[in-house]
Amino acid sequence: MPKFEYAPAPESRSIVDLKESYGLFIDGKFTDTADGRTFKTISPATEEVLAEVTEAGPQDVDRAVRAARTAYENSWGSISPGQRSKYLFRIARLVQERARELAVLESLDNGKPIRESRDVDIPLVAAHFFYHAGWADKLEYAGYGPDPSPLGVAGQVIPWNFPMLMLAWKIAPALACGNTVVLKPAETTPLTALAFAEICQQADLPPGVVNIVTGAGETGRALVEHPGIDKVAFTGSTEVGKQIAKACARSHKKNTLELGGKAANIVFEDAAIDQAVEGIVNGIFFNQGHVCCAGSRLLVQESVYDEVIGALKRRLTTLRLGDPLDKNTDVGAINSAAQLAKIRELSDIGEAEGAERWSPPCELPAHGFWFPPTIFTGVSQANRIAREEIFGPVLSVLTFRTPAEAVEKANNTPYGLSAGVWTEKGSLILWMAAQLKAGVVWANTFNRFDPASPYGGYKESGYGREGGRHGLEAYLDV
Ligand code: NAD
Numbered sequence: 001m002p003k004f005e006y007a008p009a010p011e012s013r014s015i016v017d018l019k020e021s022y023g024l025f026i027d028g029k030f031t032d033t034a035d036g037r038t039f040k041t042i043s044p045a046t047e048e049v050l051a052e053v054t055e056a057g058p059q060d061v062d063r064a065v066r067a068a069r070t071a072y073e074n075s076w077g078s079i080s081p082g083q084r085s086k087y088l089f090r091i092a093r094l095v096q097e098r099a100r101e102l103a104v105l106e107s108l109d110n111g112k113p114i115r116e117s118r119d120v121d122i123p124l125v126a127a128h129f130f131y132h133a134g135w136a137d138k139l140e141y142a143g144y145g146p147d148p149s150p151l152g153v154a155g156q157v158i159p160w161n162f163p164m165l166m167l168a169w170k171i172a173p174a175l176a177c178g179n180t181v182v183l184k185p186a187e188t189t190p191l192t193a194l195a196f197a198e199i200c201q202q203a204d205l206p207p208g209v210v211n212i213v214t215g216a217g218e219t220g221r222a223l224v225e226h227p228g229i230d231k232v233a234f235t236g237s238t239e240v241g242k243q244i245a246k247a248c249a250r251s252h253k254k255n256t257l258e259l260g261g262k263a264a265n266i267v268f269e270d271a272a273i274d275q276a277v278e279g280i281v282n283g284i285f286f287n288q289g290h291v292c293c294a295g296s297r298l299l300v301q302e303s304v305y306d307e308v309i310g311a312l313k314r315r316l317t318t319l320r321l322g323d324p325l326d327k328n329t330d331v332g333a334i335n336s337a338a339q340l341a342k343i344r345e346l347s348d349i350g351e352a353e354g355a356e357r358w359s360p361p362c363e364l365p366a367h368g369f370w371f372p373p374t375i376f377t378g379v380s381q382a383n384r385i386a387r388e389e390i391f392g393p394v395l396s397v398l399t400f401r402t403p404a405e406a407v408e409k410a411n412n413t414p415y416g417l418s419a420g421v422w423t424e425k426g427s428l429i430l431w432m433a434a435q436l437k438a439g440v441v442w443a444n445t446f447n448r449f450d451p452a453s454p455y456g457g458y459k460e461s462g463y464g465r466e467g468g469r470h471g472l473e474a475y476l477d478v
Pocket residue numbers: 157158159160161162184185186187215216217218219220221222224235236237238240241243244257258259260261291292293389391417457461462
């Protein structure tokens with residue numbers, strides 16, 4: 001238990017001007033849908049309705065794609081690269097100016113702690129636009145030939161775990177390379193994308209360059225299957241990613257997929273154990289474990305198993321779960337009832353398959369969607385909790401004796417998005433990084449992101465890279 005109690009330190013909501021209802025953002029304006037359908041977005045921490053949002057149907061998606069095409073042909077595709085840079089810089093500055101408001105809005109709609117939306121998500125959003133503003137007029141030096149051209153109109157579909165950050169990962173490179181976009185945010189977290197639409201207006205971005213259509217899977221499907229799209233960028237589940245890959249295979253569309261993961265976080269006996277424990281906690285309990293690259297499988301060298309698990313359990317008893325807007329909160333709400341049901345189901349299966357479940361003493365709020373930080377020990381590789389993505393605050397612990405065994409276990413997954421290695425030995429880090437089939441390998445850290453660093457997966461974690469020089473390729477005709 002914590003040595004002393006923390007007084008509540010809630011961030012004020014008053015900085016956010018929530019509207020009762022939001023339209024679609026098409027051709028630079030907020031508009032109604034053709035058939036008047038709407039849905040509600042709620043706060044997962046309280047189940048309070050935050051706003052009513054428009055559900056875009058195929059006609060609306062078509063209108064958005066046409067607006068993006070017209071903008072591509074009449075303005076964005078032909079303005080100078082320096083002008084594109086200017087707009088991206090403006091957007092980055094506006095994100096910084098509105099950072100506190102965006103962080104509160106993100107925490108309200110998503111359930112993530114304000115500490116994370118304020119210190120991680122929104123600063124990274126601004127960094128992504130700054131970084132790509134720098135590329136827009138230097139594409140000829142990116143290694144894709146002397147005059148790389150854009151693809152045209154990009155259809156982009158994103159998930160709910162990092163709503164505004166995923167938007168930035170999609171929109172910033174697309175615009176920097178001269179494309180226009182139609183983006184669909186996830187149905188449970190549309191609000192920061194709609195605030196971003198206002199930022200596009202504030203930045204005087206030419207109408208139609210960015211269009212935001214809200215809705216669920218059917219809206220996403222209408223977008224990615226629209227014949228007027230030249231490029232599909234999707235982040236989400238492997239299951240939906242496979243459907244999208246099939247649909248794109250029958251067309252001219254270029255596509256990139258960022259899908260699920262089941263990352264190994266590997267702790268060797270010579271690691272700095274206290275630091276490793278912080279890395280394990282950050283790896284799986286950051287953002288309630290709603291992280292595609294979460295370190296959800298902990299591999300501990302047998303000789304330090306007791307020490308690591310003891311320290312980890314002690315550390316977990318100090319985590320504070322509760323109000324996402326409280327500045328002291330470490331673990332926020334699960335994003336939706338459906339996701340909570342999935343986490344509960346897989347955790348119950350873990351127990352039924354013989355793994356030992358442990359959570360620190362922790363009171364869950366009466367309303368909203370909550371799941372305590374949980375670790376499973378005695379997990380075998382065949383267990384479903386060691387193979388399937390839980391996408392929640394649940395860690396499966398396995399052990400190993402030799403580096404070769406660690407590599408074999410780490411790679412024994414259909415996914416390949418990320419991995420972590422904790423050791424004092426540089427040579428072991430380099431050897432492990434070469435052996436691990438993962439798009440990102442962190443050494444003595446975890447869940448570190450930088451717009452200059454390419455990010456993406458192997459195997460069923462998808463293909464294509466986002467961020468860095470490599471990420472530009474996805475939006476250029478190369
Ligand atoms: P999801 O695939 O159900 O939904 C993602 C998005 O796709 C949502 O906007 C949804 O409305 C839309 N969608 C659903 N069905 C569609 C269809 N048939 N056609 C087009 N769009 C459709 O995933 P989710 O549960 O919302 O998100 C969690 C998943 O995202 C996890 O598996 C996670 O690993 C993955 N993810 C991956 C990354 C990455 O970079 N690799 C990042 C974040 C999340």
